[in-house]
Amino acid sequence: MKAAILAIGDELLGGRCLDTNSHWLAVQLARLQISLVETRCIADESSCIIEAIRSVCEHVDLVMLTGGLGPTPDDLTREALSEAIGQPLVSDEKAAEWIGRYFVDRSLPMADSQARLAQRPERAESYPNHAGTAPTLRCSLDRSAADPVVIWALPGPPAELQDAWSRHLEPWLIANASASATVEPVALKSFGLLEADFVVKLGDLADRDRAPRLGTRVSQDVFLLQIDPAGATREQTVMTATGCRDLLEPYLFGDGHQSLAESLGALLSERGQSMVTAESCTGGMIGASLVGVPGASEWYRGGWVTYANEMKSTCLDVSVECLESGGAVSEEVVRQMARQSRLHSGADWSVAVSGIAGPGGGTSDKPVGTVWIGWSGPDQLHSRLFRLGTDRSRIRMRAVMMSLQLLRWSVLGVDPMTPTAWDAP
Numbered sequence: 001m002k003a004a005i006l007a008i009g010d011e012l013l014g015g016r017c018l019d020t021n022s023h024w025l026a027v028q029l030a031r032l033q034i035s036l037v038e039t040r041c042i043a044d045e046s047s048c049i050i051e052a053i054r055s056v057c058e059h060v061d062l063v064m065l066t067g068g069l070g071p072t073p074d075d076l077t078r079e080a081l082s083e084a085i086g087q088p089l090v091s092d093e094k095a096a097e098w099i100g101r102y103f104v105d106r107s108l109p110m111a112d113s114q115a116r117l118a119q120r121p122e123r124a125e126s127y128p129n130h131a132g133t134a135p136t137l138r139c140s141l142d143r144s145a146a147d148p149v150v151i152w153a154l155p156g157p158p159a160e161l162q163d164a165w166s167r168h169l170e171p172w173l174i175a176n177a178s179a180s181a182t183v184e185p186v187a188l189k190s191f192g193l194l195e196a197d198f199v200v201k202l203g204d205l206a207d208r209d210r211a212p213r214l215g216t217r218v219s220q221d222v223f224l225l226q227i228d229p230a231g232a233t234r235e236q237t238v239m240t241a242t243g244c245r246d247l248l249e250p251y252l253f254g255d256g257h258q259s260l261a262e263s264l265g266a267l268l269s270e271r272g273q274s275m276v277t278a279e280s281c282t283g284g285m286i287g288a289s290l291v292g293v294p295g296a297s298e299w300y301r302g303g304w305v306t307y308a309n310e311m312k313s314t315c316l317d318v319s320v321e322c323l324e325s326g327g328a329v330s331e332e333v334v335r336q337m338a339r340q341s342r343l344h345s346g347a348d349w350s351v352a353v354s355g356i357a358g359p360g361g362g363t364s365d366k367p368v369g370t371v372w373i374g375w376s377g378p379d380q381l382h383s384r385l386f387r388l389g390t391d392r393s394r395i396r397m398r399a400v401m402m403s404l405q406l407l408r409w410s411v412l413g414v415d416p417m418t419p420t421a422w423d424a425p
Contacts, residue, residue: 001177003029003062004038006052008077009156012041012067021066021154021161028165030185032173033229034062044068049080057141057149062177064169067156069134071113077153078119078137085141085151087121095126095135102133127168132160136168150177183234186227186241190251191260191405192420198223201247205240212240221398222260223251250414253405260404261289267411268299268349275407277303278316278341278352280328281371285400286351301347306337316340329354329366331383334374338383342376349411351375351403355388357395370424371399375407375416382406382416385424398422 005025011017022039029036037060042052049068056063068077082089096118103110117134120126124139134155140148152169154161190198195218199206202225206214213230216223225244229237245252253263268275277286287303290296304315309328312318318336326332337352355371362368368390374383384406388398402422410416 001034001062002037002060003034003064004040004056004060005036005064005066006040006042006049006056007066008042008044008049008068010044010074013043020158021156024158024162025064025066025165028170030228032170033183033231034173034177035230044074044076046076046080046083049077050084053081053084053141053151057143057151061149062173063149063151065151065153066161069117069137069153069155071111071116071133075116078116081137081139081151081153082121085121085139087123087139089119090122091115092118092120092126092135095120095128098128098135099133102129127164129155129160129164130167131163132157134160136164138168138172183229183232183237185229186237187256188225188227188241188244188248188252189254189256189258189260190223190225190248191221191253191401192251192418193223194421195223197421198225198248198251202244203247205243205247212237214240214244221394221401223248250409250412250418251405253408259289259293260401260408262293264404264408264411265290265293265296265299267408269295271411273348273411274299274301275349275351276301276341276345276347277403278337278350279303279305280307280312280337280352280354281357282353282396282399282403283307285396286353286403289400289404301345304337304341312337316344327366329356329370329372331372331374331385334372335376335381335383336374338374338376339381349375349377349407351407353399353403355386355395355399357392357399358390359392369395371395371402373399373403373406375403375410377407377410380410380416382410384417386420386422387424388422 005022007019007022012019026036042048068075099117120137121139124137127136137153139151142148154164211230211232213228215226227241253260284305290300306312309323313320316337317340322332334352334354338350342350352374356362356368358368369388371386371388388395
């Protein structure tokens, strides 16, 4: 089954309101293995709504309209739907009773304009709104006698739409459209390579004609892989997810909503270990990402923000000679920061970072984006040099993510020199 969503409202097109309904419905459809092939935002104009309904019905089996079912003059979905499918509007006595009861139960006056809410196309079915007033409508456009397009008109307020989905639309889909909620999509998150390189690692699994189907995107340099069943069985989906996990290692760090900081914290917690941070160019961002994880006090002891050279020497015993000879952004400095922070704290692990985030301060030898990361653990001390771009905010965020990934690899026993997209030449 192919589906489309038509979100109706000038407020969506004018940027005054975010279309959260389409996103929410997309998630629900994916869970039911219904293929969403199109979403549109439509103005509060009858002609626009009619044209959108008729055109989208040419290539889908299910259409969901959201919004425009209220009592105000710009609520035109009901009238446009009636004209699009060629059925006159009639008053639904049961719907009128539901709406009237809503106002009586709440001791509210009912305006004459509310009577519009009880209207529906002649052969449509109305469903009660348990979270508001406007009923949900279900009707069809007869593309052919044996192949009608089912159209659902849902109220626009998110609470009302979601209630209508769970009470009416989802049960109908499961009963009538061979929809199934038994196979859940899988989401995987990785960090350390560019999107194109990750896709290469996935090989044939990324082919678009496969089921399950893989979808990829990047956010904050994190590679997000969505595995949608697309009609595949649970066993096929699990097998594909297992294959993807194997191919994405060791860059893969979590499922679903898990962050890199949460992944590292879980590893330390499982092992009864702790860590500290020593930061320069990131200015506490690594520590902030760690304390954002609930329960971080079990494994994160704290850290140092040593932005100035004097702080590096007085707080972490970094040698003045080292700072003067090689500069703050150097391998020996981050190694000393990592070593000394671990010794001072008694933690099992430490990570240190120093770099040039820009926009000024770069040289031919150390351009903007040059970042040294050092980390220390039981019987080990490592350091790596990166070129993390030219934008200050991106450099600092990448330094945070890279620091967490490098430490995570060492905790797992992965080669700490595993290649990344930002290795210095």
